Amino acid sequence: LRFPHYLTDFRSKWESDFPTLPEVCTLEPEGNILRVKDTVDTGSQEAVSSFCVERLEADLVLRDVARWYLVRQVQPELVLPRPSYYFIALFILGSIVRYQPEVILGASSPYSQLGWLLGRLVGLAQRFYPQLMLRWLYGREIYF
Numbered sequence: 001l002r003f004p005h006y007l008t009d010f011r012s013k014w015e016s017d018f019p020t021l022p023e024v025c026t027l028e029p030e031g032n033i034l035r036v037k038d039t040v041d042t043g044s045q046e047a048v049s050s051f052c053v054e055r056l057e058a059d060l061v062l063r064d065v066a067r068w069y070l071v072r073q074v075q076p077e078l079v080l081p082r083p084s085y086y087f088i089a090l091f092i093l094g095s096i097v098r099y100q101p102e103v104i105l106g107a108s109s110p111y112s113q114l115g116w117l118l119g120r121l122v123g124l125a126q127r128f129y130p131q132l133m134l135r136w137l138y139g140r141e142i143y144f
Contacts, residue, residue, distance in 0.1 A: 001034040001036070001070075011027060011032070016073075017072045019076065021070075024037055024040050025037060060127075060128045081136075086124075086125045089121055090122075093118070
């Protein structure tokens, strides 16, 4: 697993920043690279897929080359399940639109910075929130 070079404190903090990895990975002698331990089955495509599903976050867009991500848990008590971020953002936005629509009126222009951000949030949430909920419900990756 290769991590960006700009994580200058990676070598000293990787075990605490990524708590799902120390039991299955070791730090390479140089660079920001972790190697999966020999005790972990990675001998088949299914085994690698299983490892990734259990320990990493999947890309929400189906691609020819799979991408996987990790969330640094600098403050683990603040890390929530992935769908909850969409739910919270949409709940807050829905409350503002319902109870204080005048606040959102100025941001409704797609040409404003806030309008662009809100449009992007609603567009992505509309696409990915149902996908994440179906993943949670069925216990596997689902793309549509």
